[in-house]
Amino acid sequence: xxxxxxxxxxxxxxxxxxxxxxxxxxxxxxxxxxxxxxxxxxxxxxxxxxxxxxxxxxxxxxxxxxxxxxxxxxxxxxxxxxxxxxxxxxxxxxxxxxxxxxxxxxxxxxxx
Amino acid sequence: xxxxxxxxxxxxxxxxxxxxxxxxxxxxxxxxxxxxxxxxxxxxxxxxxxxxxxxxxxxxxxxxxxxxxxxxxxxxxxxxxxxxxxxxxxxxxxxxxxxxxxxxxxxxxxxx
Numbered sequence: 309x310x311x312x313x314x315x316x317x318x319x320x321x322x323x324x325x326x327x328x329x330x331x332x333x334x335x336x337x338x339x340x341x342x343x344x345x346x347x348x349x350x351x352x353x354x355x356x357x358x359x360x361x362x363x364x365x366x367x368x369x370x371x372x373x374x375x376x377x378x379x380x381x382x383x384x385x386x387x388x389x390x391x392x393x394x395x396x397x398x399x400x401x402x403x404x405x406x407x408x409x410x411x412x413x414x415x416x417x418x419x420x
Numbered sequence: 421x422x423x424x425x426x427x428x429x430x431x432x433x434x435x436x437x438x439x440x441x442x443x444x445x446x447x448x449x450x451x452x453x454x455x456x457x458x459x460x461x462x463x464x465x466x467x468x469x470x471x472x473x474x475x476x477x478x479x480x481x482x483x484x485x486x487x488x489x490x491x492x493x494x495x496x497x498x499x500x501x502x503x504x505x506x507x508x509x510x511x512x513x514x515x516x517x518x519x520x521x522x523x524x525x526x527x528x529x530x531x532x
Contacts, residue, residue: 341520351464351509351522364517398463408454409520411463 309334312401312412320418326387329415333380333401340382341409342374345396354397357382386417394419424512426523433500434531441526443510444492450512453486453493454520459506467508468495500530 313332321327333340342354353366357376374384380401386393396416400409426443433439443453454469470477470484470493477484481500486493493512497504507525514521 343522350524353519353521356517356519364515364519407452408466408469411456411465413463 309336312399312410314397314399314412314415316415317413318416318418320420321389322420323389323391325389326385327389327417328383328385329397329399329417331382331384331399331401331412333382333399334410337401337403337410338380339402339404340376340380341400341402342382342384343398343400344368345398345414346394351398354384389419391419393417424510424514424521424523426510426526428526429524430527430529432529432531435500435502437500439495439497439500439504439528439530441495441508441510441528442492443494443512443523444490445512445514445521446491447512447514448488448491450491450514451518452513452520453484454511455484455495456509456511456522457506458509458525464509497528500528502530502532504528505530 315330339358341356344352355374356364360376371387376382396414398414400411402409424445451472455467456464457467458464468479468482468484470486481498483496507527509525510523511520
């Protein structure tokens with residue numbers, strides 16, 4: 309099976325802009341989770357989607373949002389970008405909850 | 421809130437020695453405990469996991485132990501090799517939604 313893919317791999321934006329990141333899970337996986345990884349904060353959970361429904365949400369401001377499509381592909385959107393949003397954004401897919409999560413390669417977002 | 425604490429944050433060992441990384445969790449209902457290895461510039465990858473009905477699991481040079489009473493679990497790497505150098509993350513399912521919550525990571529360096 310093909311692994312989790314994320315696009316784009318690298319992105320440079322300026323403050324105030326918005327950005328959309330995409331994640332395609334492993335075929336058959338219905339759960340997609342998103343994480344923000346920064347050097348000082350480790351892996352911070354953003355949200356999890358399962359069968360097009362957001363099941364869980366981390367402690368991030370409302371500027372961070374996401375959705376999942378019927379084919380399980382997921383997108384996350386960050387509006388009104390801030391310098392502190394610069395990070396590696398990882399998505400991970402899982403066949404069900406509470407199981408091994410398979411990570412994608414991440415999208416490196418730089419906000420100038 | 422519910423969280424996972426991981427120690428140490430950095431660990432250096434001589435090649436051939438053992439390495440131990442410890443994590444504690446706060447949610448007594450946690451039932452799934454994976455460990456991920458992340459090499460520089462790469463995605464996190466699962467190396468071993470354990471469920472709450474098992475006290476210990478071993479896979480070649482890697483083992484994980486779980487103490488549910490004390491709410492802590494540990495990763496043991498024996499006969500370390502330079503290629504074991506990476507950041508290791510523990511995680512546990514936390515909260516009513518059983519969301520996977522990660523520790524802050526341990527940078528392991530194996531010195532030749």
